[in-house]
Amino acid sequence: MKDNTAFLNIDLDLVCSENLNPLLSEIQNKTFNLYNKKHNGVYKVSIEINEQQNTPEKTLIEFCEIIEKLTPKSKKIWKKCTKKCFNIGFESKNGSHEYLTKITTSTLKRVVRLEADIEMTIYSFS
Numbered sequence: 001m002k003d004n005t006a007f008l009n010i011d012l013d014l015v016c017s018e019n020l021n022p023l024l025s026e027i028q029n030k031t032f033n034l035y036n037k038k039h040n041g042v043y044k045v046s047i048e049i050n051e052q053q054n055t056p057e058k059t060l061i062e063f064c065e066i067i068e069k070l071t072p073k074s075k076k077i078w079k080k081c082t083k084k085c086f087n088i089g090f091e092s093k094n095g096s097h098e099y100l101t102k103i104t105t106s107t108l109k110r111v112v113r114l115e116a117d118i119e120m121t122i123y124s125f126s
Contacts, residue, residue: 005099015083
C-alpha cells in the first residue's frame with residue numbers, strides 16, 4: 001500500500017426475499033461474487049465488477065451500465081431488493097493526507113434511477 005489514502009473498489013450489496021441467482025447468472029461474465037448466502041429466508045449478495053476501474057466514478061458507471069442492461073426478469077428481481085447499495089472502499093494509512101475524488105451529478109442521477117444507495121468504507125492501516 002502507498003503512504004496515502006487510495007480508492008480500493010466498490011462492492012454492490014443486495015438483500016432480497018427472492019432468490020438473486022437468476023440476476024447473478026445474467027451478469028456473471030462481468031461480475032464476481034464475494035458473498036452469496038440465504039439467511040433466515042433472506043438472500044444476501046455482495047459482488048464486484050471483474051475489471052475494477054481506478055476511480056469510484058468509473059466503477060459506478062460500469063456498475064450502472066451492467067444493471068441498466070438487465071433483462072425484464074432480472075429487473076423485477078432488482079426492484080424487489082430491500083437493499084441495493086454501492087459500498088465504495090478506501091484504504092488509509094495513519095498520517096495520510098486528504099484524498100479527493102469526484103462523483104458527477106450525471107452518475108449520481110443514474111444511481112438514483114436504480115434506486116440504490118451509496119456507502120463509503122475507509123479501512124485504516126497503521
